[in-house]
Amino acid sequence: MTTSLGAPRAVPTEAAERAAEAAAGLLVHTVAVDDVDDLLARLPGPDPARTFSWVRRGEGIVGWGEALRISTAGPGRIRAADAAWTAAVGRLRVHDEVGLPGTGAVAFGSFSFSPASPAGGVLVLPEVVVGRREGRAWVTTVRRADAGPGSAAPELRTPQPVTAPGAVTFRDGALSAEEWRAAVAGVVRRIRAGEVAKVVMARDVVARAAAPLDVRHLLGRLAADYPGCWTFAVDHLVGATPELLVRREKGLAACRVLAGTIRRTGDDADDLRRAAELARSSKDLEEHELAVASLVRALRPYCASINVPEAPFVLHLPNVMHLASDVTGVVDGALGHPSTFPTHGAGGTGPSSLALAAALHPTAAVGGTPTREATTILAEEERMDRGRYAGPVGWIGADGDGEWGIALRSGELSASDAREVRLFAGCGVVAASDPAAELAESEAKLQPMRGALAGR
Ligand SMILES: C=C(O[C@@H]1C=C(C(=O)O)C=C[C@H]1O)C(=O)O
Numbered sequence: 524m525t526t527s528l529g530a531p532r533a534v535p536t537e538a539a540e541r542a543a544e545a546a547a548g549l550l551v552h553t554v555a556v557d558d559v560d561d562l563l564a565r566l567p568g569p570d571p572a573r574t575f576s577w578v579r580r581g582e583g584i585v586g587w588g589e590a591l592r593i594s595t596a597g598p599g600r601i602r603a604a605d606a607a608w609t610a611a612v613g614r615l616r617v618h619d620e621v622g623l624p625g626t627g628a629v630a631f632g633s634f635s636f637s638p639a640s641p642a643g644g645v646l647v648l649p650e651v652v653v654g655r656r657e658g659r660a661w662v663t664t665v666r667r668a669d670a671g672p673g674s675a676a677p678e679l680r681t682p683q684p685v686t687a688p689g690a691v692t693f694r695d696g697a698l699s700a701e702e703w704r705a706a707v708a709g710v711v712r713r714i715r716a717g718e719v720a721k722v723v724m725a726r727d728v729v730a731r732a733a734a735p736l737d738v739r740h741l742l743g744r745l746a747a748d749y750p751g752c753w754t755f756a757v758d759h760l761v762g763a764t765p766e767l768l769v770r771r772e773k774g775l776a777a778c779r780v781l782a783g784t785i786r787r788t789g790d791d792a793d794d795l796r797r798a799a800e801l802a803r804s805s806k807d808l809e810e811h812e813l814a815v816a817s818l819v820r821a822l823r824p825y826c827a828s829i830n831v832p833e834a835p836f837v838l839h840l841p842n843v844m845h846l847a848s849d850v851t852g853v854v855d856g857a858l859g860h861p862s863t864f865p866t867h868g869a870g871g872t873g874p875s876s877l878a879l880a881a882a883l884h885p886t887a888a889v890g891g892t893p894t895r896e897a898t899t900i901l902a903e904e905e906r907m908d909r910g911r912y913a914g915p916v917g918w919i920g921a922d923g924d925g926e927w928g929i930a931l932r933s934g935e936l937s938a939s940d941a942r943e944v945r946l947f948a949g950c951g952v953v954a955a956s957d958p959a960a961e962l963a964e965s966e967a968k969l970q971p972m973r974g975a976l977a978g979r
Contacts, residue, residue, distance in 0.1 A: 762933025
C-alpha cells in the first residue's frame with residue numbers, strides 16, 4: 524500500500540516484541556469438519572481463564588487453551604494490543620483450508636473500560652478454536668512446530684459434564700441500591716446545572732454460588748435465553764451483549780448503537796404499547812441522538828463514507844427494549860491514518876477492527892457526553908472500578924477483520940474465588956432522568972446474568 528503520507532508502520536512496543544517472539548514457531552491449521560450443531564457444547568472444561576466464546580444464533584467461534592497471550596495496560600491498551608497482534612501474525616505459520624471470517628489465526632480479547640483500570644487488556648490465541656458459519660464448520664489448532672507431527676483435525680475431546688452453581692446469594696457491590704439511586708440523583712443535579720449532557724452510571728452486585736461456577740453453565744443459559752445477543756467469554760468475563768461496538772468485514776464497518784431503554788412486562792399487548800412509547804419518548808430519543816452523533820464523529824476519520832439511519836428502530840430483547848441504530852461505513856483502506864496499523868495481510872488494509880474499536884471506545888452509550896467530562900464524573904460517582912465491564916470484547920483475525928461488542932449484561936468471574944462473580948449494569952442519565960426509574964432499569968439489565976446463575 525502506498526499513500527501520500529507514506530506507508531504507516533506499526534509502532535514497536537514491548538508487547539509487540541514479546542508477541543512476535545512468542546508467535547515464532549507456532550503453526551496454525553484450520554480444517555473443515557462436519558457441521559458442529561452446538562458450539563458451546565464443545566467446550567471441554569469449566570475454567571473461565573481457558574474458555575472463549577463469541578456466539579450468536581448458534582454461529583460464531585468458541586475456543587479453549589492458550590497458545591499465545593498479549594497483555595496491555597493504560598491509555599494505549601487497545602492500540603498496543605492491535606500492534607502486538609500484527610507483530611504476532613507476521614511470525615505465525617498459518618495454513619487455512621476454509622477461508623471464512625473466524626478461520627485461520629484468531630485472538631479473543633477484552634479491554635478495561637477505564638484506561639486507569641488494573642484490569643488492562645488481553646488478547647489470547649487459543650490452542651483450539653471451533654467455528655460455524657452459514658452451515659460450514661471448522662476446527663483450528665495451534666501447536667509448536669518443534670512439538671513433532673500433530674493431527675490437523677484433532678479428535679474433539681468429550682467435554683467434562685457441565686455443573687450447575689446451586690443456590691446463589693447476592694450482596695451489594697460498591698454501593699447499595701439506595702446509595703446508587705442517590706448517586707444518580709446527584710448526577711441529574713450536575714447535568715441540570717450544565718456540567719455535561721449525559722453520564723452513564725453503572726452499579727455492581729456480587730453473586731456467590733454454593734458450587735464453583737462453571738463458565739459453560741452461564742454461557743449455555745445466556746445463549747438459550749438471549750439468542751439475538753453475542754454470548755461471550757474471555758479471560759473471566761462472561762455475558763450476552765446486544766450492542767456491537769464495531770465489526771469489520773471485507774472493508775465494511777458496522778456498529779449497532781443502543782441507547783434509550785424501556786423494561787418489558789411480559790405482557791405482549793402492554794410491551795407493544797411500551798415500544799411505541801419508547802419510540803416517541805423525547806428523553807430517550809435525545810439520549811439516543813447523543814450516542815449516535817458521538818459514534819459517527821469518532822468513526823468518520825476512518826471511513827470513506829458512512830450511512831446513518833434517519834431514525835432508530837426498537838430492538839426487542841426478553842428483558843428490555845432499546846432504541847437501536849445500525850451505522851455502517853466503508854473503511855478507508857487508502858488513507859494511512861497515523862493511529863492505525865495497516866500491516867495486516869491480504870484484504871486487511873486500513874484500520875483493523877481493533878484499531879476501530881480503540882477509536883470508538885468509550886461511546887456515549889456507555890460513557891456519556893462529552894466523553895472526557897462524563898467519564899470523570901462516572902468514575903467519581905460510581906465509586907468502583909468497572910474492570911472489563913462496558914469495554915470492548917470480541918475477536919480479531921489475522922487480516923484485522925473481527926467483531927468487537929461492548930461488554931454489557933455481563934459479569935467478571937473472580938480469579939481468586941471460583942464461587943464468586945461480580946455483575947454490572949448501567950443506565951444513561953440525562954437531565955430528564957428519574958433516579959428510581961434508572962434503578963429499576965439497572966435491575967432489568969442485571970436480569971440476564973441473574974437468570975444465567977439460576978440453577979438447573
Ligand atoms: C450501560 C448499559 O447499557 C447501555 C445503556 C443504555 C441506556 O441507558 O438506555 C442502553 C444500552 C446500552 O448502551 C448496560 O447494560 O449496562
